[in-house]
Amino acid sequence: KQAESHILVIFGASGDLTKRKLIPALLELEKQNLLPDALAVLGVSRTNLSDREFRQRMTEFLGKNEDEKLVTKFLDRLFYQSISTSESYDYPVLKDRLLTIAKEKAIPENFIFYLSTPPQLYEIIPKNLASVDLNKSDDGFRRLIVEKPFGTDLNSAKELNKNLLNYFAENQIYRIDHYLGKESVQNLLVTRFSNGIFEPIWNHNFIHHVEITSAESLGVENRGGYYDHSGAMRDMVQNHLLQLVGMVAMEPPVVVEADAIRNEVLKVFQSLRPIKEEEVEKYVIRGQYIESHIKNELVKGYRQEEGVDPESRTETFLAMKFFIDNWRWAGVPFYIRTGKKLPTRVTEVVIHFKKTPHHLFGNQYNTEQTANQLVIRIQPDEGILLKFGMKVPGAGFRVQSVNMDFHYEDLADAQRLPAAYERLLLDCMQGDATLYSRGDAVEKAWEYVQPIMNAWQNNAEIPIYGYPAGTWGPDVADQLVEDGQWRYPCKN
Numbered sequence: 102k103q104a105e106s107h108i109l110v111i112f113g114a115s116g117d118l119t120k121r122k123l124i125p126a127l128l129e130l131e132k133q134n135l136l137p138d139a140l141a142v143l144g145v146s147r148t149n150l151s152d153r154e155f156r157q158r159m160t161e162f163l164g165k166n167e168d169e170k171l172v173t174k175f176l177d178r179l180f181y182q183s184i185s186t187s188e189s190y191d192y193p194v195l196k197d198r199l200l201t202i203a204k205e206k207a208i209p210e211n212f213i214f215y216l217s218t219p220p221q222l223y224e225i226i227p228k229n230l231a232s233v234d235l236n237k238s239d240d241g242f243r244r245l246i247v248e249k250p251f252g253t254d255l256n257s258a259k260e261l262n263k264n265l266l267n268y269f270a271e272n273q274i275y276r277i278d279h280y281l282g283k284e285s286v287q288n289l290l291v292t293r294f295s296n297g298i299f300e301p302i303w304n305h306n307f308i309h310h311v312e313i314t315s316a317e318s319l320g321v322e323n324r325g326g327y328y329d330h331s332g333a334m335r336d337m338v339q340n341h342l343l344q345l346v347g348m349v350a351m352e353p354p355v356v357v358e359a360d361a362i363r364n365e366v367l368k369v370f371q372s373l374r375p376i377k378e379e380e381v382e383k384y385v386i387r388g389q390y391i392e393s394h395i396k397n398e399l400v401k402g403y404r405q406e407e408g409v410d411p412e413s414r415t416e417t418f419l420a421m422k423f424f425i426d427n428w429r430w431a432g433v434p435f436y437i438r439t440g441k442k443l444p445t446r447v448t449e450v451v452i453h454f455k456k457t458p459h460h461l462f463g464n465q466y467n468t469e470q471t472a473n474q475l476v477i478r479i480q481p482d483e484g485i486l487l488k489f490g491m492k493v494p495g496a497g498f499r500v501q502s503v504n505m506d507f508h509y510e511d512l513a514d515a516q517r518l519p520a521a522y523e524r525l526l527l528d529c530m531q532g533d534a535t536l537y538s539r540g541d542a543v544e545k546a547w548e549y550v551q552p553i554m555n556a557w558q559n560n561a562e563i564p565i566y567g568y569p570a571g572t573w574g575p576d577v578a579d580q581l582v583e584d585g586q587w588r589y590p591c592k593n
């Protein structure tokens with residue numbers, strides 16, 4: 102499907118996301134000839150810049166070895182308009198500019214508005230756009246892309262949705278969760294629903310438990326100020342990791358269409374067994390990294406990071422156990438683990454299958470009974486690994502676990518994996534919201550995590566465990582996983 106010609110308006114154009122993600126993603130789409138012929142990108146922010154200066158600035162964020170002709174074609178699409186985004190009196194200026202560009206470049210009046218701004222502006226920009234009728238049109242399309250955070254708790258998320266819906270209809274709103282833009286996350290659907298062998302055993306009869314790990318070796322870097330008001334639950338679990346749970350656990354959608362898929366994700370969220378405030382200690386472990394030595398180098402603790410309260414109780418690590426109360430998943434524990442300053446950067450989903458009912462090669466051959474695991478590596482080294490038992494050659498029947506392993510990098514022609522923002526931007530241009538979060542699911546996810554955050558807020562007795570930077574989090578997290586253990590991706 103070819104995207105229709107339009108103008109993409111980026112609010113917050115002088116910010117980090119524009120430079121680091123959006124502009125490079127757009128250039129990559131240009132390279133692949135996926136952008137519509139008539140496309141203009143209008144950067145908007147308070148800073149005073151001319152079109153030329155804006156283009157100049159953006160050039161610095163393009164790769165060094167890009168084809169010159171292509172870069173010139175791309176830069177010619179960029180324009181810039183300085184306005185006070187929070188002031189409605191500046192919006193007629195914005196509208197004029199849009200109409201002028203549309204006319205000059207023969208672009209139909211199709212507009213996408215990308216809010217890459219601090220979240221405080223999510224209320225005001227849609228309202229201001231509506232004040233000059235830029236939110237709707239009978240002729241062209243109007244779409245609004247919103248970046249996370251979608252609120253900071255259930256109430257603010259509801260408030261935000263309500264406000265957005267005052268000015269834009271749900272089918273005009275594209276809420277970005279960049280995890281859904283990852284190729285390997287989308288492949289979860291294909292693994293499950295295009296293979297005859299997985300789906301029949303993808304349920305409580307055959308699966309013992311499911312584990313999702315998203316580890317980062319970096320700390321909070323220069324985002325301490327933001328992170329200290331957020332923490333792992335808001336930053337990773339409520340959005341990215343629950344979306345992953347949705348993909349792993351959902352029922353087959355009837356068709357591959359936005360609402361069909363998003364309805365199934367919502368149903369998963371509706372089936373999450375609530376964790377009550379008094380149960381939080383039992384099901385959720387939180388931690389915070391403390392100073393340590395990694396390879397003889399002293400690494401700061403979280404509380405020593407810039408912008409972080411020296412007495413902060415914000416969690417940089419979280420491990421939790423939960424259940425999905427529906428037909429497919431009855432009684433199957435799910436585990437999530439995420440954290441900053443862990444030993445490595447890896448995101449993976451591990452399906453742990455049940456062991457065979459009888460351990461035929463047990464005592465006699467002195468082998469432990471192992472279970473099959475399907476490891477879906479989301480990043481890095483994207484791929485799929487199946488572990489199964491094989492006879493050790495030679496006398497007797499000793500069993501050893503071996504791997505069947507697929508790596509994306511082995512694909513013919515070394516096909517590159519598109520960055521999440523490339524896929525998501527292109528989808529929005531094509532009017533496809535499948536990989537964007539829907540308002541009701543976002544609220545449901547908040548509803549689920551809210552009691553846990555409340556318990557932490559209201560009960561100072563719930564511990565936050567320190568873990569030395571560079572380790573796999575507090576040891577107590579191991580006790581969450583009954584009858585098993587976390588997989589440690591560095592080790593095997």
Ligand code: BG6
Nearest residue numbers: 249279280317336337341448480
């Ligand atoms: C962001 C979080 O949404 O996701 C960051 O705010 C986190 O704290 C990042 O580092 C992780 O994304 P990725 O794609 O590197 O796994």
